Amino acid sequence: MIVPSTELAELLQGYRRFREHGWSPERERWASLREGQQPRVMVIACSDSRVDPAQIFDVRPGEIFVVRNVAALVPPFETNPGHHGVSAALEFAVQVLKVREIVVMGHGMCGGCKAALTQELRGNEPGEGGFIANWIEMLDDAREPIARALGTTGREAERAMEHAAVQVSLDNLRTFPCVREKEKRHELTLRGAFFAISDGVLHLLDERSGRFSPA
Numbered sequence: 276m277i278v279p280s281t282e283l284a285e286l287l288q289g290y291r292r293f294r295e296h297g298w299s300p301e302r303e304r305w306a307s308l309r310e311g312q313q314p315r316v317m318v319i320a321c322s323d324s325r326v327d328p329a330q331i332f333d334v335r336p337g338e339i340f341v342v343r344n345v346a347a348l349v350p351p352f353e354t355n356p357g358h359h360g361v362s363a364a365l366e367f368a369v370q371v372l373k374v375r376e377i378v379v380m381g382h383g384m385c386g387g388c389k390a391a392l393t394q395e396l397r398g399n400e401p402g403e404g405g406f407i408a409n410w411i412e413m414l415d416d417a418r419e420p421i422a423r424a425l426g427t428t429g430r431e432a433e434r435a436m437e438h439a440a441v442q443v444s445l446d447n448l449r450t451f452p453c454v455r456e457k458e459k460r461h462e463l464t465l466r467g468a469f470f471a472i473s474d475g476v477l478h479l480l481d482e483r484s485g486r487f488s489p490a
Contacts, residue, residue, distance in 0.1 A: 301419075304336055314340040316370040316376045319444060320348045326382045326470050332476065340368050346387030347379055348413050349444040352451045369453050369463065377448060380468040381441040388436040389417055391422075392427050417443050438487060441467040441480060475489050 280289060298305060317340045320327040328334075328341050342364045349361055368374045381388070387407065390396050391414040396404035417439040425432035445467055448454050457463035467480030469487050478487035 287460055296448050299326050301336060312337050312372065314368075314372060314486045315374055316340070316378060317342070317365070317372075317374045317379045318380060319343075319347050319349060319387060320380045321345065321387065323382060325384075325472050327379070328380060331380075331393055331421065331470055340364075340372060342368075345407060345410055346385055346389075346391070346427065346440050347381050347444060347448045348410065348440065349379065350413060351447045365448070365451065369451075369457065375462070376464045376466065377466050378455075378466045379444040379448070379481070380470060381437050382470045383434070383437060383472045385433075385437050385440070388414070389433050391415075391440070392422065392432060392436045394418075394427075412449070414440055416444060435471070438469060438480075441469060442482075442485070445480075445482070450466060 294426050312315070314337060316408055318332075320326060320328045320341065322343045328343075332339065342361055343468065344361060349365070349405070350359070352362070353359070365377075368377070373393070379426060387410075390407060392412040394408075396408040396411075398482055399405045399408055401409075414436070421435045421439060425435055445465055448465055449458070454463060458465060467487075468490075469478040469483065471478065472474075477490045479490050480487050
């Protein structure tokens with residue numbers, strides 16, 4: 276007999292609530308999903324426990340295809356050998372599921388963006404912060420003008436870094452040929468979004484002005 280830890284016991288309580296209030300009322304929906312999924316939107320979000328896209332957008336099962344990682348980053352298109360998790364998920368969403376929209380959603384109080392700004396993990400060994408440091412190097416170019424203008428500490432600089440990270444991911448998405456071609460043919464739309472944890476407000480990016488405004 277498995278004796279659950281306190282943490283697992285809490286998860287199992289949540290699972291039972293889901294079975295009663297989430298799965299049972301949506302039984303027909305779940306049955307239809309046995310044949311496959313057809314989400315129209317892909318959301319790329321941060322792994323942060325406070326910003327669950329399904330909760331924020333209040334979607335039903337099967338409505339969004341989600342990828343989450345540190346700071347909601349998309350690496351640029353590369354063909355070198357390796358394990359390209361985000362690229363594989365993107366390829367699947369765009370080429371197989373044929374999503375119509377990709378939303379990159381950053382958020383407030385992002386630890387990954389803060390670490391990119393302060394570079395506090397630079398030089399650490401993998402397993403001791405090095406994996407994170409290598410990942411958020413994608414933000415180095417965006418960091419430089421922010422650090423010069425606002426410094427590397429404080430909420431104003433951190434918010435600027437959080438906003439800039441969304442644009443970096445959008446720019447990197449466009450390095451993928453399949454994304455670039457589908458966007459050109461108006462078969463795919465890219466959007467930037469930002470969820471402010473402090474007040475629960477979602478902001479959308481106007482790429483022309485570079486400004487985020489409440490949705």
